[in-house]
Amino acid sequence: MTDIKAVVRIEHPDIVLTKTVTHDQSSKVKSVLEAGTDPTSGKFFYRVQSADFRQFEDGLRNDHTIGEFERVIETRDEKAIYSFEYTDEAKVISPIISTANGVILDMENDGNGWILTVWMPDRTNLAPLWDYAEQHDIDIDLLRVNEYASLGTTDAGLTDSQREALLVALETGYFDDPRNATLSEVAANLDISQPAASGLLRRGTKRLIVSSLMDDSENSNGYDRERH
Structure with a gap:
């Protein structure tokens, strides 16, 4: 395989946030992959860059795919993290x-x-x-x-512990949307602490993205340091 x-x-037009980003053409929206979905609250997290967050939020208020929203974090470089709840129309x-x-x-x-x-x-x-x-x-x-x-046989820069953590998380439904497993459940399956499991998943995901999205010359430029 x-x-x-x-x-x-x-x-x-009914795909989540489409009306909002059309309203605010300056905006750039990317999902926060490491946050995923809170299975109890149904909140989804995104990184947003906009020249005018008031215009972006005007778009949110008139977007039929978005219910409640919150600007969770804002930095000085026109970037913020938002949480959104989707409507049934999305x-x-x-x-x-x-x-x-x-x-x-x-x-x-x-x-x-x-x-x-x-x-x-x-x-x-x-x-x-x-x-x-x-x-x-x-x-x-x-x-x-x-x-x-295959992930099960390729190196992709992963350590054995990172590969095992990613496979366990995938099999238990941690990457499902909404999630069918919590980080603590993944940690329990791995018989390690929750912070340790979080670190393995974070570093393993980074290695997979680097391996998949960058060519060999970029892969070898500064990313081989994070192998633990």
Whole structure:
């Protein structure tokens, strides 16, 4: 079996936050992958860059896909982290990818559309995403796809502990959206502390992203230091 990394562009007015980013063309929105979803509150976290957060929030108030929202953190460089709750009208792609045993590595807006970088255990696992898009009249384009050796056998810069932690998290549903397992449950399965599990997942995810998204010359430039 060969893992793949696919870069996909999707567009539909009912996809989460589309109306907001169309209203605020200066905004750039990326999901906070390490935060994921709080399974009890249903909150989703995003990094937002905007020249005018008042305009961005005006867009949120008039966005039929967004319910409650909160600006959690704001920095001085026109960036902030927001938490959002989705409405029933929102079309959400992440559960479809999770059901297909995939993981979203990156997600950012592109005008009226969204660019998703997705890891899948096999090319055929992309089929449910295309089926969902066809059923809901979502425009979808495959921009590129790369194949890699399986996570279970490839090095990808991972230590044995990082690989084991990632596989346990994947199998228990920690990467599902919404999550079906907590960090403490992953830690219990690994028989380690919760902070230790968090560190392994964070560093392992970083290594996978570096391995998948950068070429060999970039991989070797400064990233080999974090191997523990």
